[in-house]
Amino acid sequence: MSTIEVPTQCESNDLLPTYGSEEAAGADLRAAIESPLTIAPMQRVLVPTGLRFAIPKGYEIQVRPRSGLALRSGITVLNTPGTIDSDYRGEVGVILINLSDVPFTVEPRTRIAQAILQPVNRATFVPQTEALASTERGEGGFGHTGTH
DSSP states (O other): OOOOOOOEEESSGGGSOEESSTTOSSEEEEOOOSSOEEEOTTOEEEEEOOEEEOOOTTEEEEEEOOHHHHHHHOEEETTSSEEEOTTOOSOOEEEEEEOSSSOEEEOTTOEEEEEEEEEOOOOOOOOOOSOOOOOSSTTOOTTTTOOO
């Protein structure tokens, strides 16, 4: 197993991302807020993390929901997975949405999302003047294979 260092600036050391277990893929991101923040049903908010990263070139950090928050409280990351590009140096914010029918309060330092470091593969897009090669699926889109 190799380790990649990701230099991180944060407002406080207790905001540094942490892994919840030895084999966890995602490191927990915390809310960098000074007072509780209540999210109404169907409301979305940008929650600061107090973190800035220097992600190595050729990598990204994906921001994903925490499954426990989603299951128990209906709180999820709106643009999941969110991407933090390697050339971004601003503070990372997490867009949370409350999909439940009751308000949810985010307390200071609450674990709100998880960060996963991933390699990035870039494509070269080439214009095609002729028809694309055919496949069995063809233009079949959303739900074309049935519901079960």
